[in-house]
Amino acid sequence: MAKSYVTDLKPGDTVDSSFAVRSKSLQPFRNKLGSYLALTLADKTGEIPARAWDEAEKLAERFEVGEVIRLRGRVDEYQGAAQIIVQRVKKLDPDEVDALDYLPSTPKDVEALLARVREAVASVRNEHLAALLRAFFDDAEFVRRFAEGPGAKSLHHAYLGGLLEHVVSVLEMCEMVCRLHPQLDRDLLVTAALLHDVGKLEELHFDTTIDYTDTGRLVGHVILTDRMVSQRLAQLPGFPVELREVLAHTLLSHHGAREWGAPIVPMTPEAITLHYLDNLDAKIWQFSQIAGQAAAAGRRWSEWQRLLERYVYSGAWGLEGPVSSEEAGEEGQSGLADAGSGPGLE
Numbered sequence: 582m583a584k585s586y587v588t589d590l591k592p593g594d595t596v597d598s599s600f601a602v603r604s605k606s607l608q609p610f611r612n613k614l615g616s617y618l619a620l621t622l623a624d625k626t627g628e629i630p631a632r633a634w635d636e637a638e639k640l641a642e643r644f645e646v647g648e649v650i651r652l653r654g655r656v657d658e659y660q661g662a663a664q665i666i667v668q669r670v671k672k673l674d675p676d677e678v679d680a681l682d683y684l685p686s687t688p689k690d691v692e693a694l695l696a697r698v699r700e701a702v703a704s705v706r707n708e709h710l711a712a713l714l715r716a717f718f719d720d721a722e723f724v725r726r727f728a729e730g731p732g733a734k735s736l737h738h739a740y741l742g743g744l745l746e747h748v749v750s751v752l753e754m755c756e757m758v759c760r761l762h763p764q765l766d767r768d769l770l771v772t773a774a775l776l777h778d779v780g781k782l783e784e785l786h787f788d789t790t791i792d793y794t795d796t797g798r799l800v801g802h803v804i805l806t807d808r809m810v811s812q813r814l815a816q817l818p819g820f821p822v823e824l825r826e827v828l829a830h831t832l833l834s835h836h837g838a839r840e841w842g843a844p845i846v847p848m849t850p851e852a853i854t855l856h857y858l859d860n861l862d863a864k865i866w867q868f869s870q871i872a873g874q875a876a877a878a879g880r881r882w883s884e885w886q887r888l889l890e891r892y893v894y895s896g897a898w899g900l901e902g903p904v905s906s907e908e909a910g911e912e913g914q915s916g917l918a919d920a921g922s923g924p925g926l927e
Contacts, residue, residue: 588626592658599651601683601789625685631665644672647790683789687742694749707768716813731791737863754858770851773831780805
């Protein structure tokens with residue numbers, strides 16, 4: 582069976598291909614008794630909604646979220662976007678599945694990103710911080726997982742290699758800010774930038790989908806990062822106590838506020854710097870994705886973004902005409918509100 586990818590599907594196509602199931606729910610019909618099956622399907626190129634109008638309950642019993650199904654159907658258009666109308670479904674055996682077909686990956690050169698990390702590790706002059714970084718980045722298995730892991734479940738860099746891409750972006754911004762503000766402890770900030778999200782390797786798991794581990798839900802990556810760093814520090818006798826605590830503070834406070842998942846708020850220049858740069862990279866990624874999706878749909882404005890509490894302008898400069906009432910929404914034509922820092926920090 583030749584694989585048909587999401588980005589290649591267009592209204593009028595027939596479909597006989599495999600997709601990972603991202604979401605599944607039975608929804609009541611509006612005008613008659615019974616339910617239909619609503620799905621979100623995905624592969625490495627993107628996501629597409631799907632609907633099964635007939636025998637919805639029977640079809641829903643055949644597979645679970647996270648599994649890969651082969652389906653037959655057709656592509657229709659609904660509200661200007663493609664969706665699949667499902668006719669037949671079969672769950673695939675895991676042995677038939679190549680997970681790399683169902684998760685997107687970073688478009689950037691992973692080896693180049695890793696080379697930048699190694700360069701940063703080698704540049705740290707503080708012998709204790711350098712030893713800690715080597716304890717992580719001389720570990721081949723850790724580096725493999727670090728290079729492969731996603732940056733989040735959904736909010737930002739949610740794809741293979743997303744963690745590495747995000748960390749290098751934060752690293753580069755930290756380097757720039759240290760040049761502008763030489764009073765900052767550059768070695769501390771670089772170390773914290775490289776390690777601030779290592780807990781996501783324990784918080785998230787991924788095969789055909791990205792989801793939280795039990796430990797990830799119960800504890801969260803901020804605390805898991807502190808645990809992982811503490812484990813490596815236990816192998817480094819003579820690490821200064823004050824440096825250990827300042828580094829721990831920088832890592833534990835990088836979400837900036839308790840309501841955003843930080844057990845402590847930033848109280849040093851390096852800690853507040855890491856918080857804002859981490860959040861900046863996540864927010865730029867979020868806004869860029871939302872704007873790109875709106876532009877691809879031919880819209881000057883995105884739909885209302887609940888987590889950001891605003892619309893996002895797409896930058897589709899060639900589109901003309903007034904903002905429609907659908908685009909403006911009930912919140913007003915601009916819809917702009919102060920979103921704060923938290924929602925981008927998954």
